[in-house]
Amino acid sequence: MAAFSYLPKHSGSGEREAPTQLEIKLRRKARINAALRYFLLAAVGLVMVYPLIWLIGASFKTNSEMFSSPGFWPKNPTIQGYIDGWQTSTPYTFGRFFLNSLWIIIPKTIGTAISCTLVAYGFARFEFPGKKILFASVIATLLLPNVVTRIPQYLLFRDLGWLNTFLPLWVPSALAGDAFFVFMVIQFLRAIPRDMEEAARVDGANTLQTLVFIVVPMLMPALISVCLFQFMWTMNDFLGPLIYLSSVDKYPVSLALKLSIDTTEAFAWNQILAMSVLALAPSLAVFFMAQKYFIEGISTGGVKG
Amino acid sequence: MGGDSKYVGLWYVAPYVIGLALFIAFPFVASFYLSFTDYDLLSKPEYVGLDNYKKLLTRDRTFDKSLKVTLIYVFTTVPLKLVFALFIAVVLNYRLKAINLFRTAYYVPSILGGSVAIAVLWRYIFADTGLVNMALTGIGMDPINWFGDPENALFTITLLRCWQFGSAMVIFLAALQSVDKSLYEAAAIDGAGPWQIFRSITLPLITPVIFFNLIMQTVQAFQEFNGPYIITQGGPLKSTYLLPLYIYDEAFKSFDMGYASAIAWVLFAIIMVLTLIAFWSSKKWVYYAGDKRS
Numbered sequence: 001m002a003a004f005s006y007l008p009k010h011s012g013s014g015e016r017e018a019p020t021q022l023e024i025k026l027r028r029k030a031r032i033n034a035a036l037r038y039f040l041l042a043a044v045g046l047v048m049v050y051p052l053i054w055l056i057g058a059s060f061k062t063n064s065e066m067f068s069s070p071g072f073w074p075k076n077p078t079i080q081g082y083i084d085g086w087q088t089s090t091p092y093t094f095g096r097f098f099l100n101s102l103w104i105i106i107p108k109t110i111g112t113a114i115s116c117t118l119v120a121y122g123f124a125r126f127e128f129p130g131k132k133i134l135f136a137s138v139i140a141t142l143l144l145p146n147v148v149t150r151i152p153q154y155l156l157f158r159d160l161g162w163l164n165t166f167l168p169l170w171v172p173s174a175l176a177g178d179a180f181f182v183f184m185v186i187q188f189l190r191a192i193p194r195d196m197e198e199a200a201r202v203d204g205a206n207t208l209q210t211l212v213f214i215v216v217p218m219l220m221p222a223l224i225s226v227c228l229f230q231f232m233w234t235m236n237d238f239l240g241p242l243i244y245l246s247s248v249d250k251y252p253v254s255l256a257l258k259l260s261i262d263t264t265e266a267f268a269w270n271q272i273l274a275m276s277v278l279a280l281a282p283s284l285a286v287f288f289m290a291q292k293y294f295i296e297g298i299s300t301g302g303v304k305g
Numbered sequence: 306m307g308g309d310s311k312y313v314g315l316w317y318v319a320p321y322v323i324g325l326a327l328f329i330a331f332p333f334v335a336s337f338y339l340s341f342t343d344y345d346l347l348s349k350p351e352y353v354g355l356d357n358y359k360k361l362l363t364r365d366r367t368f369d370k371s372l373k374v375t376l377i378y379v380f381t382t383v384p385l386k387l388v389f390a391l392f393i394a395v396v397l398n399y400r401l402k403a404i405n406l407f408r409t410a411y412y413v414p415s416i417l418g419g420s421v422a423i424a425v426l427w428r429y430i431f432a433d434t435g436l437v438n439m440a441l442t443g444i445g446m447d448p449i450n451w452f453g454d455p456e457n458a459l460f461t462i463t464l465l466r467c468w469q470f471g472s473a474m475v476i477f478l479a480a481l482q483s484v485d486k487s488l489y490e491a492a493a494i495d496g497a498g499p500w501q502i503f504r505s506i507t508l509p510l511i512t513p514v515i516f517f518n519l520i521m522q523t524v525q526a527f528q529e530f531n532g533p534y535i536i537t538q539g540g541p542l543k544s545t546y547l548l549p550l551y552i553y554d555e556a557f558k559s560f561d562m563g564y565a566s567a568i569a570w571v572l573f574a575i576i577m578v579l580t581l582i583a584f585w586s587s588k589k590w591v592y593y594a595g596d597k598r599s
Contacts, residue, residue, distance in 0.1 A: 037396050038403075044393060045410040048468065052413065054436055055426050067432065070439040119321040126314025134318060134325075141329055143520065143580060145528050147549055148573040151339065151556050151566050152332035175324025182321065207313055236420035238531050243557060257421045258535060273429065276422035287416045291409055294416065295475055 052280075059274040066269050081270030082278075088256065089263045090248050094275060097256035104169050104241070104252055105234045111174030112181055112230045113223050119176045120185035120219075121211050125197070138186075141179035154243060168244045169237075173230070181226045188222035189215070225293040232283050253279045339566035346560045357567035368568065370543050371551045374459060375572075378547060379526040382463045387518055390470040394477035395503070408475065415471035423465070424535035428452070431461050452537055455544035462532045462545055473518045480514040481507065512591045520583055527576050548572045 019027070050072075057072030059081055065074065086094045122128075123135055157168040176182050196218075200210045216223075238254045245251060251259065257279050260272055287294060315322075340357055344350035361368050397407055417423045430436040431451040438448035451461045484507060492502045530549040533539055539546035548568060556565035 034399065034401065037399055037401060040396055041393075041401075041403075041407045045407055048414055049410050051426055051430055051436070051468075054430065058429070066429075067434040070436055070443065115320045115324075118317045122314045122317025122321075126317065128311055128314035128318075131314065134322065137325060137329075138321075141325070143524060144329070144333070145524055145573055145576050147528050147552060148336055148569050149329060149332035150552075151562055151569065152335035153328060154556070155335070155562070156327070156332065172324060172328045174320070175328070176321040177324045177328055207317075211317075232416060233418070236418050238419065238421055238535075239553075254421045257425065261425065261535070269429070272425055276425045279422040280417055280420065283417060283420070284413070287413065291412070295408065295412070 055273060055280075056277055059270065059277045061270060063268065063270050066273075078270075079274075081268075081274035084268065085260065085271030085275040088260060090256075090259070092249060094253070094256065094278065096249070097251055097253045098278075100250055101235060101252040101254075104166050105231055107166075107170050108173045108234055109227050109230045111170060112176075112178060113227055115174055115176040116178075116181045116185045116226055117211070117216060117219060117223065119182050120189050121215060123182075123186050124189040125194070125215075138179050138182055142183060150243070157244065163244060164246045164250065165244075166250070169234075169240050178230070181230065185219065185222050185226060189219060192218050221293065221296065224290065225296060228286060228290055228293055231286060235283050336566045336569060339563050340570045341567075342563040344562040346562060350563065353563070357564050358571075360564070361567055361571060367543070367546075367551065371546050371548050372571075374544060374546055375527065375548045378459055378463065378529065378545075379523060381460070382466050382526050382529075383519070383522045385463065386467045386470050386522060387473060387515070389467060390473035390518070391477050391515070393470070394474045394481055395507070397474075397478055398481040408478065411474055412471035415469045418469065419531040421531065421535055424532055427461065427465050427532075428536050453541060455542045458537050458541060458544045462529070462536065465532055465536075466526070466529070473522060476514055476518055477511065480511040484510050509592045513593060516583070516587050516591045520580060523579060523583075524576055527572060 054070075054072045057074055058066055060077045060079065061074040062076060062078055062080075065076070069075075088094060088097075123131070123138075153168070153172075157163055160167075162168050162171075172178075192215075197210050197214050200214050201207075205213070236254065237252075238258070241252050241255050242258075245255065248256075248259070257272075257275055260275060265272055339350060341352060341354060342350035343353045343356070393411065397404060401407070414423075432438075433448065433450065433453070435451075437451070442448055449457060451457050488506050488510075489502060492506055497505070528549055529547055530553065533545040533547055533550055534553075537545040539550050549572075552565050552568050552572070555561045555568060
């Protein structure tokens with residue numbers, strides 16, 4: 001299919017002459033090809049995005065309208081779902097749950113960025129005993145299903161007295177526990193030439209100064225990707241908080257939403273949908289502000305691997 | 306770098322080494338040990354030899370059902386998702402003006418990933434009188450009982466994950482864009498048709514990325530938890546009761562840590578064997594060009 005994109009250009013090299021029958025045929029073929037692609041992509045795009053648009057519209061609908069029409073535009077728009085949903089059936093409002101989410105995300109993200117930088121620098125710029133094995137372990141961890149380590153991790157955190165605190169969610173990430181990010185930053189750093197760092201070393205900077213003043217500024221795009229992904233994944237994380245947090249006052253948004261489903265879904269769909277929209281809003285906002293970093297991040301982690 | 310002690314690098318990777326030891330290596334070994342014990346959190350783990358595994362493989366009907374459902378889920382979701390992702394990436398890999406717009410639209414569902422809110426959305430659009438059934442009746446088809454019928458429930462989870470084909474597609478697209486264009490031109494001049502070009506040039510050149518996506522998506526699919534937990538709670542009739550749900554229930558509801566560890570190890574063994582088969586077979590079908598960057 002892709003071949004057609006180069007044919008018209010090729011055959012159209014003699015621009016001044018009148019186009020031959022063949023050229024006209026090829027150009028028309030290319031146009032039809034492009035039109036078909038647009039049509040297909042638009043149709044698929046609509047199916048992809050419509051559920052989200054419907055969700056936003058439905059969150060302003062009344063309970064009775066929810067399941068009566070497939071359109072997304074509410075007949076009698078109301079924000080009652082947001083008002084009631086925000087209150088929840090617990091002593092806390094959703095405001096509390098958003099703060100909890102933030103309080104999980106921020107230390108975790110900072111810890112991830114710092115530890116990944118140090119570790120990636122170590123792997124990408126130094127030789128040391130055991131490096132090969134340790135680097136292989138990064139790849140192995142990348143493929144290791146969490147399901148096999150989860151139970152002893154839980155027991156470990158229980159023995160440390162960390163259950164029902166945010167520590168089990170923070171500490172592993174602060175110790176470069178997310179192999180995907182470590183790997184991504186290593187790959188990025190390997191592609192950066194070392195000239196500047198070597199010049200700094202010649203001028204007498206030690207390795208830490210070189211890291212902070214030379215390497216970190218160059219790593220910024222990768223680190224922003226790491227932070228954005230970590231923000232998103234932590235915001236969406238459900239199983240971690242489900243296992244480690246037991247009191248409602250510590251619940252992040254994901255758990256609180258599951259709780260509202262269990263308590264109010266039988267009669268108040270609009271509240272659930274309204275809170276779902278709010279739960280998705282931070283991730284969507286961050287994505288649209290910085291989508292370039294997501295696309296680049298995932299391509300770095302994937303393709304160069 | 307010259308002049309540094311050979312241990313400098315080790316200091317930088319120290320956080321990783323500590324984390325690896327505490328949160329990966331130790332739990333990994335401990336979990337293997339626990340799978341041979343009976344441990345209810347109240348008394349000390351009691352060594353029971355192969356009892357857990359014997360029970361799993363011979364007497365546990367729930368495990369049989371759960372394993373079957375998991376395999377069906379993985380072997381439908383992964384191929385469907387990857388084929389669709391590759392197809393869209395190929396369509397998108399063309400001199401289209403709106404390429405970035407489409408790429409963004411397709412990527413958005415992936416960003417929201419396993420979030421509870423998306424699972425909620427899924428419950429609503431596949432409800433009896435939800436969006437999907439309204440659309441079906443609109444075009445004159447019968448509505449489908451998505452979650453009530455054990456035949457369909459698992460497939461709605463598969464559809465949810467296929468809807469999130471965006472991250473696999475972005476990786477495919479990046480690989481397609483890095484294929485040397487002159488190869489296409491040469492083939493077209495030699496009279497190769499589009500399908501022939503795709504099969505004998507494009508496909509071989511992107512096999513490393515197909516391999517990467519295949520492994521990552523498979524490992525991920527075997528660990529699916531949020532979707533079935535929130536949307537169907539494993540039902541109806543355990544038709545969406547994937548192994549991670551069973552492990553969670555055994556460990557954190559029944560507090561049978563030993564038995565849960567044994568199930569986790571069976572799941573791990575299955576993933577390992579499949580991964581090893583993939584790596585071993587990759588020599589035969591994955592093509593690495595000489596100028597690979599890494």
